[in-house]
Each structure stands twice: as C-alpha cells, then as structure tokens.
Amino acid sequence: MKGRILVIEDEVKIARFLELEFKYEGYSVEVSHDGREGYEKAASSNADLIVLDLMLPGLSGIEVCRRIRRQSDVPIIMLTAKDDVTDKVMGLDSGADDYVTKPFAIEELLARIRVALKRKDRGILNDKNMLKSGKLILFKDEYRITFDGKEISLSKKEFELLKYLMENKGIVLSREKILDRVWGYDYYGDTNVTDVYIRYLRSKIDQQFKSQFIHTVRGVGYIFKDEE
Secondary structure, eight states: OOOEEEEEOSOHHHHHHHHHHHHHTTOEEEEESSHHHHHHHHHHSOOSEEEEESSOSSSOHHHHHHHHHTTOOOOEEEEESSOOHHHHHHHHHTTOSEEEESSOOHHHHHHHHHHHHHHHHHHHHHGGGEEEETTEEEETTTTEEEETTEEEOOOHHHHHHHHHHHHTTTSOEEHHHHIIIIIOTTOOSOTTHHHHHHHHHIIIIITTTTOOOEEEETTTEEEEOSOO
16 A cells, blocks of 8 residues: 545535545555545644645635644645636645646656655655654754744753653653652752643743643643644
8 A cells, every 4th residue: 555645625626536546556545525534634634744735614724724734744745726826825835845736737746656655755855853743843853943933042941841741742741750760860959840840841832832731740740742
C-alpha cells in the first residue's frame, strides 16, 4: 500500500471517481462528503494526505484546512471549482500545500500527490532534530525556539524544560519527575523551582502569543498539549 488518502468532496460522482482512481494506484482511501464530518475524520484518522474541496457543506474547505493545520502537518491538496487567483491564495494561506483547479486531469492530480508524499517523507527524515506543536517549533541541536517563525529567547534551563514537556506531549509529568530530569537527581535547591520555570515559559510563550500549551494538573504536575 502506497499510503492513506482522505478525500473530502461533496460531489458524489467526483468523490467516487477519485476513490476508484486512487485505489487503482495502490492507495488506501477514505471518503467524506461533508466539511464537518471530513474534519472529524481528518482529526481521528492517520491519513498520509488529504484531497480537500474548497466548497463544502457543514464547514468550508478553507475552515477545514485551518482546523487541520492547528493539529497536523499532513499534506493537503485543495480542489478549487474555478481558476480564480483569490481562491488559490485563500487555500494556500489557510495551510494547503497545493491546489488543482476543476476540471482537472487525474494524471496531474496523481503527480501532485506523489510530490507531496515524497516531500512529507523527506520532512520526516529531517524532523529528528525538531519538536513541533502547531506554530511552536523547538530545534534540539540549535537550542532554538520559534512560534509562527518568530524567535523566542529562552535560558538553557527554560529550553530543557520545554523540550522535556514537548517530548512527553499528552503525558502528565509530576513536579518531582520534571525536577529529576531537568535539574538532576542531586539537585538540592528550592523544590518550587519547577513552578517558577513553568511561569517563565507561560509568560514567554502562552501569554506572549495568546495560546495555551502548558496545563496544570492540580495535585500532580503539568502536561503539554497542542495549542488551544
């Protein structure tokens, strides 16, 4: 199997045509005819690529694309009904990787899919140095943090704390565990240092960029989640 493709297209005949062509090419295919349902499938599935129509019931293709981009870097190819520069710009600005104008040649769409999947595979190979959550990117080897391309200045300990939180995204970490990992088991300073540095990170990231990555679990510790 070459990969998994999610098709979000409300025109049943086009969706069926794409499904058959993609399966013939060796892809696993899932189909949705509604924007809201398509977004839910995108959020819950492990699609390697999404073919997304611009005009959809429920949620527009633009809104679906925006919501997916908050959670995932999965390649998205937008289908636009007309050769309109505005539509193309809106699609790309919302996070689409590429677009194809209807009516389209299936050979062209298949070629664009192959390019997008190759680009994704190269990205996976190169991402070992990166931790990413939405617009927040941590570059391990460079001791560098960016949010939406803007550099964030962190101290070495702040960087190490954020790195540990991001490496364990979705896992509740106790203050003791954080202290041992970031400051070392032989640390004999103030045990509240974890809370202090969490406040530093929140002020420099969550509050600065009006986002929420670091959450408090009362009586336990902290958990890092994708941006809210």
